[in-house]
Amino acid sequence: MADLLVDWSHTNDGDGDGWADQVGAGGAINNLVTAGTTATAGQLVAVRGVKTGAGAETWVFQQTDAANPVVVVGVLVATTNTTIVAGDIVPGLRNGSSTRAYAQTAGNAPPSWTQSSGDAEATGFANFYGLRVAVNTVWGNTSGVLGLNFEECSFEISIRNSAADYFNLGSLNNNPHEAQYKNCEIDLSNNIGVSIKMLGRGGLTEFIGTQFLGNTTVLVEGTAQVGRLHFYGCDYSAVTGGNLVDLTSIGGQTEIIFANCKENATPPGLTTDTSTGTYRVERRNCSGVTSKSSGSVQDYEVNTEAGDIVEETTVVRTGGADDGAAGGFSYAMTPTTGDTVRNNHALISPWLTVWVANTDTSLTIYFANSLAESSPTNDLHDDQVWIEVLNPSEGGTAQHTFHTSQMDLLATPADLTSDGSTWGSGGNNAQKIVTTISPDYEGVLYARLHYAPASTTTLYLDPFPEVA
Numbered sequence: 382m383a384d385l386l387v388d389w390s391h392t393n394d395g396d397g398d399g400w401a402d403q404v405g406a407g408g409a410i411n412n413l414v415t416a417g418t419t420a421t422a423g424q425l426v427a428v429r430g431v432k433t434g435a436g437a438e439t440w441v442f443q444q445t446d447a448a449n450p451v452v453v454v455g456v457l458v459a460t461t462n463t464t465i466v467a468g469d470i471v472p473g474l475r476n477g478s479s480t481r482a483y484a485q486t487a488g489n490a491p492p493s494w495t496q497s498s499g500d501a502e503a504t505g506f507a508n509f510y511g512l513r514v515a516v517n518t519v520w521g522n523t524s525g526v527l528g529l530n531f532e533e534c535s536f537e538i539s540i541r542n543s544a545a546d547y548f549n550l551g552s553l554n555n556n557p558h559e560a561q562y563k564n565c566e567i568d569l570s571n572n573i574g575v576s577i578k579m580l581g582r583g584g585l586t587e588f589i590g591t592q593f594l595g596n597t598t599v600l601v602e603g604t605a606q607v608g609r610l611h612f613y614g615c616d617y618s619a620v621t622g623g624n625l626v627d628l629t630s631i632g633g634q635t636e637i638i639f640a641n642c643k644e645n646a647t648p649p650g651l652t653t654d655t656s657t658g659t660y661r662v663e664r665r666n667c668s669g670v671t672s673k674s675s676g677s678v679q680d681y682e683v684n685t686e687a688g689d690i691v692e693e694t695t696v697v698r699t700g701g702a703d704d705g706a707a708g709g710f711s712y713a714m715t716p717t718t719g720d721t722v723r724n725n726h727a728l729i730s731p732w733l734t735v736w737v738a739n740t741d742t743s744l745t746i747y748f749a750n751s752l753a754e755s756s757p758t759n760d761l762h763d764d765q766v767w768i769e770v771l772n773p774s775e776g777g778t779a780q781h782t783f784h785t786s787q788m789d790l791l792a793t794p795a796d797l798t799s800d801g802s803t804w805g806s807g808g809n810n811a812q813k814i815v816t817t818i819s820p821d822y823e824g825v826l827y828a829r830l831h832y833a834p835a836s837t838t839t840l841y842l843d844p845f846p847e848v849a
Contacts, residue, residue: 383425383426383427383454383465384424384425384426385424385425385426385427386399386400386427386429386463387400387426387427387428387429388400388428388429388430389428389429389430389431389432389492389493389494390429390430390431390432390458398461398463399463400429400463421443421451422443422445422446422449422450422451422506423446423449423450423451424451424452425452425454426451426452426453426454427454427456427465427469428453428454428455428456428492428512429455429456429457429458429460429492430458430492430493431458431492431493431494431495432492432493432494432495433495433496434494434495434496435496435498436496436498437501438496438501438502439501439502439503439504440501440502440503440504440505440507441503441504441505442503442504442505442506442507443505443506444504444505444506446506447506447528449506450506450507450508450528450530451505451506451507451508452507452508452510453507453508453509453510453512454470454510454511455470455471455491455492455509455510455511455512455513455534456469456470456471456492456511457469457470457471457491458491458492470510470511471491471492471510471511471512471533491511491512491513491535492511492512492513493512493513493514493515494512494513494514494515495514495515495516496515496516501514501516501520502520502549503527503529504527504529505527505528505529506528506529507528507529507530508529508530508531508532509529509530509531509532509534510532510533510534511532511533511534512531512534512535513534513535513537514534514535514536514537515536515537516536516537516538520536520538520548520549527558527559527560527584528558528559528560529558529559529560529561530560530561530563531560531561531562531563531565532561532563532564532565533563533564533565534562534565534566535565535566535568536548536565536566536567536568537568538567538568538569548567548569548576548577548578549577549578550577550578550586550608550610558584558585559584559585559586560584560585560586560587561586561587561588561589562586562587562588562589562591563589563590563591564589564590564591565588565591565592566591566592566594567591567592567593567594568594568595569593569594569595569597576593576595576597576599576600576601576602576620577600577601577602577610578601578602578603584608584609585608585609585610585611586608586609586610586611587610587611587612587613588610588611588612588613588615589613589614589615590613590614590615591612591615591616592615592616592617593615593616593617593619593620594619595619597619597620597621598620598621598622598623598649599620599623599624599625599626599627600617600620600625600626601625601626601627601637602626602627602630603626603627603628603629603630603635603658603660608635608636609635609636609637610635610636610637610638611637611638611640612637612638612639612640612642613638613640613641613642614640614641614642615639615642615643616642616643617642617643617644618643618644618645618646618669619645620644620645620649621645621647621649622649623649623650623653624649624650624651624652624653625639625649625650625651625652625662625664626651626652626653626662626684627652627653628652628653628658628660628662629653634658634659634660635658635659635660635661635662636660636661636662637660637661637662637663638662638663638664638665639663639664639665639667640663640664640665640666640667641665641666641667642667643667643668643669644667644668644669645669646669647669648667648668648669651664651682651684652684658686659685659686660684660685660686661683661684661685662683662684662685663682663683663684664681664682664683665680665681665682666680666681680692680704680707680710681712681731683731685728686717687716687717687721687726687727687728687729688714688715688716688717688721688728688832689714689715689717689728690712690713690714690715690728690730690731691712691713691715692710692711692712692713693710693711693712693713693841694707694708694709694710695805695806695807696711696713696749696804696805696806696807696808696841697709697710697711697804697805697808697841697843698711698747698749698802698803698804698808698811698841698843699802699803699804700802701747701802701843701844701845702843702844702845703845709805710844711808711841711842711843711844712730712731712841712842712844713839713840713841714728714730714830714832714839714840714841714842715728715837715838715839715840716728716832716833716834716835716836716837716838717837718836718837719835721832721833721834721835722833722835723764723765723794723833723834723835724764724787724788724790724794724833725833726833727831727832727833728831728832728833729829729830729831729832730829730830730831730832730842730844731829731844732827732828732829733746733827733828733829733830733844733845733846734825734826734827734828734846735825735826735828735845735846735847735848736823736824736825736826737772737773737818737820737823737824737825737826737848738820738823739773739820739821739822739823740819740820741817741818741819742772742817742818742819742820742826742848742849743815743816743817743848743849744770744815744816744817744818744826744828744846744847744848745813745814745815745846745847745848745849746768746813746814746828746830746842746843746846746847747800747802747811747812747813747842747843747847748761748766748811748812748813748814748830748840748841748842748843749802749804749808749809749810749811749812749840749841750808750809750810750812750838750839750840750841751807751808751809751838751839751840751841752809752810752838753809754809754810755809755810756799756810757796757799759809759810760796760797760799760810760812761796761797761810761812761834761840762794762795762796762797763786763787763788763794763795763796763797764788764794764833765794765832765833765834765835766797766812766814766830766831766832766833766834766840767785767786767787767788767814767830767831768785768786768814768816768828768829768830768831769783769784769785769787769828769829769831770783770784770785770816770818770826770827770828771783771784771826771827771828772784772818772820772826772827773820773821773822773823773824773825773826774818774819774820774821774822776821781827782818784816784818786814786816787831797812797813797814798812798813798814798815799811799812800812800813804841807841808841814830826846826848828846830842
């Protein structure tokens with residue numbers, strides 16, 4: 382049983398059907414029964430009908446009880462029940478159909494809210510299910526305390542074709558915020574090249590199983606603000622050129638992750654990274670094709686202010702890492718000019734893992750570089766490359782012991798150990814770092830490599846830690 386029944390189609394109540402009409406400025410959803418009456422923590426609100434408005438509006442919900450969000454559920458336009466049953470709820474995307482498709486069937490449409498002018502935003506602690514939202518300029522969660530979850534909803538930022546139209550994320554008021562868009566559709570068909578703008582200040586927005594429609598050249602554009610933006614299992618194959626992310630304008634800390642997503646058959650680049658801020662943009666196991674052995678598969682790529690890391694399938698170490706499908710691979714680590722500092726600010730590899738026994742163990746990390754073969758002249762030093770290790774040996778607890786091969790700050794740099802391994806064409810001056818660890822119990826060892834050469838020389842890292 383819903384706590385509140387709201388009909389977006391009416392302007393005046395009094396028909397006696399048990400459904401309250403939207404009133405208040407522009408018919409905003411925050412005025413759910415009469416002007417000034419709002420949903421309280423934990424209430425279930427059922428919404429039906431079609432709402433058309435103009436001017437800026439904000440969906441405001443309670444901002445004090447994060448554990449009990451307001452739940453707004455879309456029901457079919459033909460629903461007359463005052464006691465909501467399962468058959469009244471908009472089917473959404475779970476059954477393999479498009480939420481928007483139901484708008485084409487009389488009596489079987491989701492509730493639809495269309496705004497012809499001005500910006501639209503939501504704030505507070507609330508969960509939304511099965512709504513269709515079409516706006517003229519900006520949809521965003523941009524003020525107040527944010528704890529929003531949208532599931533099986535459809536968003537259209539496509540009423541007009543303007544560079545001012547965008548899908549905005551974050552809180553402009555330095556308030557904590559978190560938002561999720563699960564199994565949604567976001568249509569930017571008429572947008573001029575920019576899909577999402579990050580205007581948040583420190584919050585997290587996640588897109589999970591969401592499809593981005595419309596022919597765009599950039600999926601995310603950063604601004605002077607900061608934030609975290611994660612995409613898991615999404616479809617952004619409509620992005621046909623350029624780069625997924627434009628970070629030209631960011632000035633703070635930004636983290637963006639793409640994981641297990643569907644891309645265009647010709648994958649876009651990852652980042653336009655001319656920013657002066659600090660950032661990390663990661664793409665892993667995303668592809669527009671079905672064969673992992675295809676050259677167009679982007680298995681792993683990271684862009685940071687310190688440099689880039691890209692999976693490499695030519696310059697690989699014989700007997701090194703092999704994924705069992707595409708074959709051998711390495712990580713090509715290329716620093717940004719002037720952005721790494723020897724023995725200090727470094728380009729850092731992902732954590733590498735290996736299972737170790739509870740006995741003294743020799744750990745070896747192998748690497749080569751892109752300079753001409755000339756050892757020791759072009760060998761790397763211990764103030765340019767070092768490793769950090771976490772191994773299971775802290776008093777038998779789950780805590781791991783930390784080790785590092787980083788040289789002492791006041792020591793004289795020395796060449797790292799040369800190695801006789803064979804690398805693919807372009808991988809020269811093979812070297813290794815060897816350290817001994819003493820696990821208290823068997824378990825997973827974690828290791829990562831820091832690279833800080835104060836140059837743009839590429840280091841090729843074998844991601845397979847060797848233990849003996």
